[in-house]
Amino acid sequence: MRFFEYEAREVVKRAGIPVTDFGFTTDAGEAREIAQRIGGPTVIKSQVLTGGRMKAGGVKFAETPEEAEAHAREILQLEIGGHMPRGVLVDPRAEVEQEYYAGIVWDGTRKQPVMIFSPVGGIDIEQVAEEQPDKVGRRHFSNILPLSDFQAKEVIASTGVTGSALNRLVPILTRLAKLFVENDMILAEINPLGRLADGSFVALDAHMDMENEARGRHKRLLTELGVGEEETRQAREATPFELAGEQVDAQDHRGVAGNVTEFDGNLGLVIGAGGGSLTLFDAVRAHGGKPANYCEIGGNPSVAKACGLAKLVLQKPGVDKIAVMMSIVSNTRVDIVARGVIKACLELGYDPAEKIAIFRIPGAWEEEGFKILEKYGVEYADRSVSLNEAASRAVEKIEGAAV
Amino acid sequence: MRVDGTFIAIEVDDEAAEDADLARTLTEACPVDIFAQGDAGGLEIVERNVDECVLCRLCLDASAPGVVKVLKLYDDGALLA
Amino acid sequence: MSILIDADTTFIVQGITGREAVNLARECLDYGVGAKVVGGVTPGRLGREVHGVPVFDTVAQAVAHHGSAIYGSVVTVPPAFTKDAVFEAIENGVQLIVIVTERIPRRDVAEMVELATLRGARIIGPNCLGIIVPDVIKMGGIGGPAKNAAQAYTPGPIGVISRSGGMTTEMSSTLSAAGLGQSTAVSIGGDAIIGSTYAELMPLFEADEQTQGIVIYTEPGGRMEAELARWVTENRSRLPIVAFMAGRFMDEMPGMSFGHAGTIVEGKEDTASEKITRLAQAGISVAERIEDIPEMIRSAIAERSGTPAGAGAAGGSQV
Numbered sequence: 001m002r003f004f005e006y007e008a009r010e011v012v013k014r015a016g017i018p019v020t021d022f023g024f025t026t027d028a029g030e031a032r033e034i035a036q037r038i039g040g041p042t043v044i045k046s047q048v049l050t051g052g053r054m055k056a057g058g059v060k061f062a063e064t065p066e067e068a069e070a071h072a073r074e075i076l077q078l079e080i081g082g083h084m085p086r087g088v089l090v091d092p093r094a095e096v097e098q099e100y101y102a103g104i105v106w107d108g109t110r111k112q113p114v115m116i117f118s119p120v121g122g123i124d125i126e127q128v129a130e131e132q133p134d135k136v137g138r139r140h141f142s143n144i145l146p147l148s149d150f151q152a153k154e155v156i157a158s159t160g161v162t163g164s165a166l167n168r169l170v171p172i173l174t175r176l177a178k179l180f181v182e183n184d185m186i187l188a189e190i191n192p193l194g195r196l197a198d199g200s201f202v203a204l205d206a207h208m209d210m211e212n213e214a215r216g217r218h219k220r221l222l223t224e225l226g227v228g229e230e231e232t233r234q235a236r237e238a239t240p241f242e243l244a245g246e247q248v249d250a251q252d253h254r255g256v257a258g259n260v261t262e263f264d265g266n267l268g269l270v271i272g273a274g275g276g277s278l279t280l281f282d283a284v285r286a287h288g289g290k291p292a293n294y295c296e297i298g299g300n301p302s303v304a305k306a307c308g309l310a311k312l313v314l315q316k317p318g319v320d321k322i323a324v325m326m327s328i329v330s331n332t333r334v335d336i337v338a339r340g341v342i343k344a345c346l347e348l349g350y351d352p353a354e355k356i357a358i359f360r361i362p363g364a365w366e367e368e369g370f371k372i373l374e375k376y377g378v379e380y381a382d383r384s385v386s387l388n389e390a391a392s393r394a395v396e397k398i399e400g401a402a403v
Numbered sequence: 404m405r406v407d408g409t410f411i412a413i414e415v416d417d418e419a420a421e422d423a424d425l426a427r428t429l430t431e432a433c434p435v436d437i438f439a440q441g442d443a444g445g446l447e448i449v450e451r452n453v454d455e456c457v458l459c460r461l462c463l464d465a466s467a468p469g470v471v472k473v474l475k476l477y478d479d480g481a482l483l484a
Numbered sequence: 485m486s487i488l489i490d491a492d493t494t495f496i497v498q499g500i501t502g503r504e505a506v507n508l509a510r511e512c513l514d515y516g517v518g519a520k521v522v523g524g525v526t527p528g529r530l531g532r533e534v535h536g537v538p539v540f541d542t543v544a545q546a547v548a549h550h551g552s553a554i555y556g557s558v559v560t561v562p563p564a565f566t567k568d569a570v571f572e573a574i575e576n577g578v579q580l581i582v583i584v585t586e587r588i589p590r591r592d593v594a595e596m597v598e599l600a601t602l603r604g605a606r607i608i609g610p611n612c613l614g615i616i617v618p619d620v621i622k623m624g625g626i627g628g629p630a631k632n633a634a635q636a637y638t639p640g641p642i643g644v645i646s647r648s649g650g651m652t653t654e655m656s657s658t659l660s661a662a663g664l665g666q667s668t669a670v671s672i673g674g675d676a677i678i679g680s681t682y683a684e685l686m687p688l689f690e691a692d693e694q695t696q697g698i699v700i701y702t703e704p705g706g707r708m709e710a711e712l713a714r715w716v717t718e719n720r721s722r723l724p725i726v727a728f729m730a731g732r733f734m735d736e737m738p739g740m741s742f743g744h745a746g747t748i749v750e751g752k753e754d755t756a757s758e759k760i761t762r763l764a765q766a767g768i769s770v771a772e773r774i775e776d777i778p779e780m781i782r783s784a785i786a787e788r789s790g791t792p793a794g795a796g797a798a799g800g801s802q803v
Contacts, residue, residue, distance in 0.1 A: 106676070143598045184589050273648070278648075285733055327654035330625070330629065330653060386658070386773065
């Protein structure tokens with residue numbers, strides 16, 4: 001879950017890393033008050049969860065509080081990359097002598113966090129790594145041994161930084177590493193980290209991303225930051241269709257029938273499990289099919305849940321037929337899913353044989369499942385028909401129907 | 404009493420259904436809550452759960468032979484044995 | 485032979501009294517020669533039995549009852565308690581831990597993996613279905629009930645490694661139908677950080693005489709495929725590999741997660757197309773369709789050995 005800049009800066013501040021005397025607001029008038037309090041030139045920054053703010057006009061410089069208000073008013077109305085801003089951040093314009101970079105990420109191969117530091121900040125660290133590799137220091141650190149200052153010192157010193165800058169930077173990088181671990185972040189980055197005229201350092205921008213699975217153990221921090229439990233902070237906001245899918249899945253605790261993502265095609269998909277869904281979605285597209293949605297079934301859901309998911313997909317405007325397909329199941333039951341999808345058709349007044357393009361779920365309880373499908377005249381396939389062939393058949397039938 | 408879902412029907416001997424002990428036993432036995440105990444202590448069949456039946460036979464094992472019948476409506480009313 | 489486990493492997497199930505764990509224990513006891521499930525652990529349930537398996541409060545009690553070291557553990561406890569359960573297993577001498585639990589924060593996973601490494605233990609998962617040696621033993625829910633597992637898995641020369649539990653069975657079933665059995669199939673889990681990656685399992689398959697080729701299932705997200713490509717190149721592996729890449733559509737949808745927690749395109753290296761390129765550079769063929777895999781691996785094996793492999797019946801050791 002990504003944090004807005006104003007939240008990320010607050011996390012940085014709580015970790016004991018110096019930040020500027022910034023203010024966050026959703027109101028242009030208040031932006032003016034903040035600028036007044038700051039006294040002097042300010043920067044007004046749009047608070048959106050997307051890159052390219054500067055280019056899009058989401059970052060503006062103000063000399064006076066009046067100018068700050070005008071910029072804030074404009075930025076609050078400015079959509080960037082499909083997102084309206086959450087608010088604006090009003091920041092004192094610091095006299096920065098040099099910009100540095102400090103970041104912590106996971107290395108999935110080494111299975112340890114890695115601290116990254118560079119005296120070349122303010123730009124993308126990947127670019128620095130490519131162009132000036134000797135200016136980027138990295139070091140893994142243990143998940144179970146205590147974190148110690150020398151680790152940060154080694155990383156910073158490896159980039160050629162010495163003198164008082166080194167000594168002032170060490171606690172900052174160590175604290176960043178500590179906050180990364182303690183808050184279950186998957187990214188903690190200060191860029192730029194500015195060195196001011198008096199030799200002190202201050203965080204001028206921060207990016208933080210907390211692992212979704214760990215949100216439950218950081219409830220206090222999230223509440224204090226004002227992050228709502230319902231906020232998913234996905235790359236794309238959930239559509240009403242997708243939210244309805246979440247509701248279907250939440251109706252009981254048996255298995256999964258949800259994880260819905262909306263697309264704009266005419267072939268509804270009721271597919272599973274995780275890997276099977278990915279494989280099937282690719283296969284439908286490879287045959288020229290246009291999926292209306294992505295979804296996942298697994299873990300042996302109830303009839304009601306499978307029915308709810310199928311109904312949701314069947315009712316989506318533009319959906320002509322659904323394809324019910326899974327990789328071989330061993331936990332989820334064929335007969336239970338068959339009951340669910342047929343029931344969905346019946347309750348909506350459709351003929352299952354007409355609406356279900358194909359049912360391809362082999363595995364547990366398939367004998368019972370196939371009996372149900374036969375009774376309602378639904379075309380089905382066993383494991384001798386591949387996922388790819390089943391997808392092809394579904395596309396063939398819907399294309400035939402469309403003509 | 405008999406309650407029909409779309410795929411499954413549950414039939415319980417009327418006299419036996421009045422027995423509070425049987426009602427409790429069946430309520431505990433069924434993993435998908437098809438049975439419930441009514442206010443008067445007798446057995447009730449929860450209509451919305453009938454199609455959730457997983458054919459586990461636990462209700463058959465928990466009662467005397469012939470008291471509870473599980474019918475597969477999609478299979479010409481075949482009895483779960 | 486097989487990798488990781490064999491007919492003599494002893495293991496416990498931590499969290500054995502949970503609904504899914506009860507089924508899992510049954511399946512393992514029923515499959516093949518019957519797994520040696522020597523105990524279960526659920527705190528507060530000492531003295532109970534699950535399908536004849538004695539239940540203990542602690543791993544130490546289970547080890548004491550068994551009378552000697554226990555090799556493995558299947559961990560099925562809720563995410564908040566998984567780290568402690570795995571630490572407990574490792575500190576009681578367990579060598580191989582299969583973590584079934586989903587939705588464990590990666591910090592916890594990383595801690596478990598690091599402790600395991602320090603103690604010389606190995607973790608498979610989390611968010612996985614476990615390991616199966618066809619007709620011999622299964623450790624975890626892989627393949628489901630014994631009857632279903634027997635339908636999909638047959639003994640033979642192919643090692644299977646998969647980030648998806650369900651697709652491990654789908655691919656193995658396809659291989660079996662084509663007369664290509666499996667030496668061992670491992671569901672390694674779908675999370676961003678897992679105990680054993682493709683590259684970490686390759687040396688085991690490399691050393692296993694029964695194994696003649698490897699089939700992997702892979703997805704966008706992470707650097708695991710790049711690591712495999714590097715391993716294969718650096719170690720001049722004797723084993724040909726065929727990969728199946730699912731989730732190609734995700735390349736157009738950066739930042740969105742599908743299927744598994746670790747399946748997300750965050751950078752260029754995470755994309756399906758980038759991974760396919762890397763795998764191909766290392767001589768790993770990438771199948772477009774599951775049904776193409778048997779012929780691809782068969783001919784790749786033939787090419788390396790000069791003789792057709794896995795032809796005819798799915799015998800155990802046709803080396």
